[in-house]
Each structure stands twice: as structure tokens, then as C-alpha cells.
Amino acid sequence: MLVVDAHLDLSMNALEWNRDLRQPAAAIRAREAGLTDKPDRGRGTVAFPDLRRGGVGLVVATQIGRYVAPGNPLPGWHSPEQAWAQTQGQLAWYREMERAGELAPIATRAELDAHLLAWQQPTPTAPIGYIRSLEGADSLVSVDYLQTAVRDGLRAVGPAHYGPGRYSPGTDASGPLEPQGPALLREMERLGVILDVTHLSDDAFTQALDLFGGAVWASHHNARALVPHQRQLTDVQIRHLVDRGAVIGASCDAWMIVPDWVRGQSTPAEAGCTLDRLADHVLHICGLAGSTRHVCIGSDMDGAFGTEQCPTELQTIGDLPRLGEVLARRGFSDEDVERFAWRNVVEFLRAHWADREWVT
Numbered sequence: 001m002l003v004v005d006a007h008l009d010l011s012m013n014a015l016e017w018n019r020d021l022r023q024p025a026a027a028i029r030a031r032e033a034g035l036t037d038k039p040d041r042g043r044g045t046v047a048f049p050d051l052r053r054g055g056v057g058l059v060v061a062t063q064i065g066r067y068v069a070p071g072n073p074l075p076g077w078h079s080p081e082q083a084w085a086q087t088q089g090q091l092a093w094y095r096e097m098e099r100a101g102e103l104a105p106i107a108t109r110a111e112l113d114a115h116l117l118a119w120q121q122p123t124p125t126a127p128i129g130y131i132r133s134l135e136g137a138d139s140l141v142s143v144d145y146l147q148t149a150v151r152d153g154l155r156a157v158g159p160a161h162y163g164p165g166r167y168s169p170g171t172d173a174s175g176p177l178e179p180q181g182p183a184l185l186r187e188m189e190r191l192g193v194i195l196d197v198t199h200l201s202d203d204a205f206t207q208a209l210d211l212f213g214g215a216v217w218a219s220h221h222n223a224r225a226l227v228p229h230q231r232q233l234t235d236v237q238i239r240h241l242v243d244r245g246a247v248i249g250a251s252c253d254a255w256m257i258v259p260d261w262v263r264g265q266s267t268p269a270e271a272g273c274t275l276d277r278l279a280d281h282v283l284h285i286c287g288l289a290g291s292t293r294h295v296c297i298g299s300d301m302d303g304a305f306g307t308e309q310c311p312t313e314l315q316t317i318g319d320l321p322r323l324g325e326v327l328a329r330r331g332f333s334d335e336d337v338e339r340f341a342w343r344n345v346v347e348f349l350r351a352h353w354a355d356r357e358w359v360t
Contacts, residue, residue, distance in 0.1 A: 002119055003056040003320055004342040006249035006298035007198075007220040008046060010061045010130070011090035013302050017044075022102060024049045025316045039264065043306030045316045048102050051128055054318035057119040058106065058129040058342070060219060060298075061094070063087040063154075065139035066161055074163050076138075083139035091152060094132065104129045107153040109353035116346065131349075133196060133219065136161030136170065143183045150191045150358065157188055158196035158219070160204065168208070169201040171231045176203045182211055189214040192356050197221075197241070198298075202230065209240055215352040216244045220251040220298030222281040227259050235288055242289045245351075247344050249298015250282050250323070254309045257281065268312045275311045275326045282340070283330060292336040296345045297323065 013019045017038060019028050025047040035041040051059070065083030066076030077083040097103040104127035106112050115129040133156035140146055146157070159181060160170030167181045177185075185208060188195060195216045197205055209216065218241055224232035233241070233248070241248060254273040255261035261271055268274075282295050289295075301310065301317050313322050324337040332340065 001055060001321065001324070001338065002058070002116070002342045003054060003324075004058045004296065004345045005056050005301075005317070005320070006060045006217070006247070006296050006345055007133075007251070007300050007303075008059045008061050008317075009064065009135070009300070009303050010046070010059070011093050012062065012064055013044070013046065014093050015090060017302075019044060019047075021047045021097075022049075022100070023047060025318075038304075040302070040304065040306030040308060043308050044302050045306055045310060045314065046302040047316070048128060050316040050318040052122070052124065052126065052318075054316075054320045056128070056317060056320060057122060057126065058115065058345075059131070060133050060156065061103075061130040062133050062135040063090045063139070064135040064161070065090075066136055067138035067166055069164070072163060080138060080141045080166065084141050084145065087134070087139045091132075094130070098127075101125065101127055103127055105153055106131050107155055108358065109350055109356070112346070112349055112353065131155050133194075134158065135196075136165060136199070137167045137184060138165055140167075140184070143180065143187050146184070146187050146191065146193070150193060154193070156194035156196050156217070156219070157184075158198050158200075159184060159208070160199045160201065162199065168204040170199040171201075174201050174203065174230075176201075176207050177211075181208075185212045188212065192352075192358070194352065197237075197246075199231070202234075202237075205237060209244065215348070216241065216246045217348065218246060218248045218298075220249045220253075220300040220303075222251050222256045222278075223284045226281055226284060227256055229256070232256060233285075238285055238288045242294050245294075245348070247294055247296045247348050248285055249296050250278055252278065252299040252301050252310050252314060253303065253305060254311070257311065263309075267308070268310060273311050275313050275323050276330075278311055278323065279326045279330050282327060292332065292339050293344055295340050297341070 068076035
């Protein structure tokens with residue numbers, strides 16, 4: 001079965017982590033043996049061969065470049081212009097992977113439909129389709145930059161990431177949208193860009209849904225009712241997203257799956273972080289939605305963590321289909337599993353992209 005992953009930081013891993021994703025995850029791990037500059041060195045899970053092995057034929061792949069103001073301890077760039085340049089380097093890497101036949105850009109309904117047709121019987125080296133999303137809007141030097149990004153194929157934007165942001169506060173921050181935030185949302189709506197509410201502060205989440213009339217999704221989010229943290233979606237937020245026709249991607253980051261996780265100390269086995277616990281979040285959302293039509297996968301695997309912070313059954317992204325098997329055991333029908341694995345995202349995109357004329 002085809003699998004769609006609504007959130008992967010491919011270019012970040014290629015350029016900042018210096019991983020050649022054309023190599024299998026096992027080879028990347030071997031090359032990183034003994035390195036300690038990143039917490040997940042030697043534990044990476046995402047690579048093109050492993051994506052293909054798991055049938056992950058379509059992904060939402062990010063560009064990311066955070067601006068950090070003086071006094072902000074988070075990693076990032078010291079000016080928006082530097083952050084923009086970083087995202088343009090990431091775009092260049094995506095283009096190189098297109099030329100190498102590893103990736104296929106998906107930015108229109110026609111491209112989506114053609115790619116899905118090709119993946120009905122994929123070859124062992126079939127290009128993986130990717131839809132580009134901007135995680136955190138700090139790198140947009142001004143709102144005008146969005147049109148350039150859309151012209152280059154960008155199709156979704158999450159205004160916030162971690163901490164304070166130029167357009168919105170994000171995870172572990174509070175407050176409403178920043179002064180430029182409403183203008184960004186208006187331009188996103190005008191250009192047909194999907195709003196990704198992931199990482200928005202609670203106040204900004206409510207404000208953004210009030211201001212934005214376009215398509216909305218939550219690319220990688222779990223349920224706050226099961227793991228209390230501002231990064232998670234409340235039941236009220238989930239209902240709002242369901243009312244807007246959104247899809248919500250289940251994240252494979254352990255601290256979002258099980259409570260009381262301590263970074264650098266907890267282990268998936270000791271914490272009981274399994275696919276069954278991740279299924280709890282999916283089923284919770286389905287219960288609030290009253291159907292299986294609003295859930296999908298947004299794994300965030302290798303989003304600055306590896307096997308040390310994944311469910312025990314996931315050794316590489318090629319193991320993602322096991323989550324569908326768990327959901328089937330928990331009561332999902334074959335159709336429900338298909339919806340979760342790929343159909344919900346595809347139907348969302350087909351509806352949003354129908355007859356859409358993109359800026360050129």
C-alpha cells in the first residue's frame with residue numbers, strides 16, 4: 001500500500017546533518033559512527049532506499065531556516081536574510097535530487113495524479129514525490145518573498161516553529177500573532193498556500209483560524225489529552241480543525257507519544273513508547289472527529305531525533321506500514337487503514353488544488 005508522510009525534514013538532514021539520503025539508513029549510520037555533534041548521530045532513520053522499501057511514495061518535505069534575535073538561545077540564523085539563503089540552499093538540494101531521479105516535485109493536481117498513477121506499480125528506483133512546505137516563516141524576509149517561494153513550488157507554510165518567531169510565537173512560547181502575521185496569512189490565502197498550524201502558540205492558533213479562509217492542516221501533531229504539553233493539540237483545537245476539513249498527521253517523536261519523557265535519559269523501551277501508544281493518539285482524534293477521515297501520518301522522523309526517540313518498532317522509515325497493522329488490530333477496517341496511510345492527504349490535496357492556477 002502507498003504511504004504518504006506529511007512531514008519530513010529531508011533537506012535539513014542533507015545539508016545541516018550532512019547525510020547523503022541516496023544511501024540506505026544503515027550506511028549513513030555507519031558513516032556517522034563515533035560522531036557526537038548531533039544527539040541522533042548513528043541513529044538516523046530516513047533515506048530514499050528505506051522510504052521506497054516502506055512504500056512511502058509521497059512526502060511533504062520541508063525547508064527550514066529560523067531567525068534568532070539577540071538573547072534567543074535556540075539554534076538559528078542571525079538575520080532573516082541568512083535564514084532565507086539557508087532555505088534557498090535547501091531548495092537547490094531538492095532540485096539536485098530531482099535531477100538525480102530521486103525526487104519528483106508535486107505542486108499541482110495534475111502532477112499529483114500522474115505520480116499516484118506511476119506509484120500503482122512503482123519500480124525499485126521510482127522517484128519519491130515531494131510537496132514542499134516551509135516550517136517556520138522566519139526566513140521570509142518580508143511577506144513579498146512568499147510569492148517568489150510559491151512560484152518556485154512552495155505549497156504550505158507553518159508560520160511558527162520553536163520559540164519566538166517573526167510572524168508568530170511557536171512551541172514553548174505564548175501570545176498572539178506578531179504584527180506581520182495577519183499580512184502573511186492574507187497573502188497565503190491569496191496565493192492558495194496551505195496553512196500548517198503545527199507549532200503555533202495557543203493564542204496564535206485561534207487567531208490564525210479566525211483570519212485565514214484557505215485550506216488548513218496540522219502536519220505533525222498528537223493529542224494534548226494524552227500527553228499534556230502546549231506543543232500538542234487540545235480537544236477543542238482538534239474539533240476546530242475537523243470543522244475546517246483538516247488532516248492531522250501522527251508524529252513519531254517519543255516525547256509527544258508518551259508522558260513524562262526526559263530527553264537524553266528516557267528510552268523508548270523503558271518508557272513504553274510503541275506504535276500502540278501512537279495509535280492511542282490517532283484513535284483519540286478519530287473519536288473526536290467521528291470518523292477516520294482526518295488522520296494521517298506526519299512522522300517527523302529524523303526531525304533532530306533518531307531511533308533513540310522513536311517507537312520501538314521503527315528502526316527506519318521503511319517500518320512505517322507497521323502502524324497501519326497496529327491500527328487494523330485496534331479496529332480500523334481496510335478502508336480506514338488506506339485512508340490513514342494515504343487517501344486522506346491525497347483527497348485533501350485534490351480538493352484544494354482543483355482548478356487552482358498557480359502564480360508564475
